[in-house]
Amino acid sequence: MNGFRKFMMGRYGGDQFGMFLVILSIILCVIFLFIPVPYISLLSWVPLVFAIYRMFSRQIGKRQEENYAWLRKWGAVRTWWWNLKNRAKDSKTHRCYKCPGCGKKLRVPRGKGKISITCPQCGNKFIKKT
Structure with a gap:
């Protein structure tokens, strides 16, 4: 050895x-x-x-x-x-969207209807259906 x-x-x-x-x-x-x-x-x-x-x-x-x-x-x-x-x-409980302003992925709860999503990084607001 x-x-x-x-x-x-x-x-x-x-x-x-x-x-x-x-x-x-x-x-x-x-x-x-x-x-x-x-x-x-x-x-x-x-x-x-x-x-x-x-x-x-x-x-x-x-x-x-x-x-x-x-x-x-x-x-x-x-x-x-x-x-x-x-x-x-998480696909059953949450939905992922991309911010149109900066491209950050955002996770929002499913089943809430049309909601306004605010990006925490750039502050851009957009409306999506969950």
Whole structure:
């Protein structure tokens, strides 16, 4: 164990992007089990090999930049999914409108008939049916 610890000194190691690549490799491997095309299962090894390369890399700065870029993209996807899930959950009780002045999304209760909506950001008033 001490030899491996010595070998890993100065190397990047694992991170969130590497974990994503390993999970992607496993998912692709399972998918390609059901596709009877020769040599296509080798595609499932590409993310795994890249994850191992990143783990043993000595270029720590570049690997950190890759991880940071992936975390930014993944954060945007997570936020989009979270908003979609919340909008679907609230769709029975609330309605979402966009302010025509500034474009801010406003959430108003359903079943109130025609109401006047005031945007808290720009103060624009508009009438919508809920």
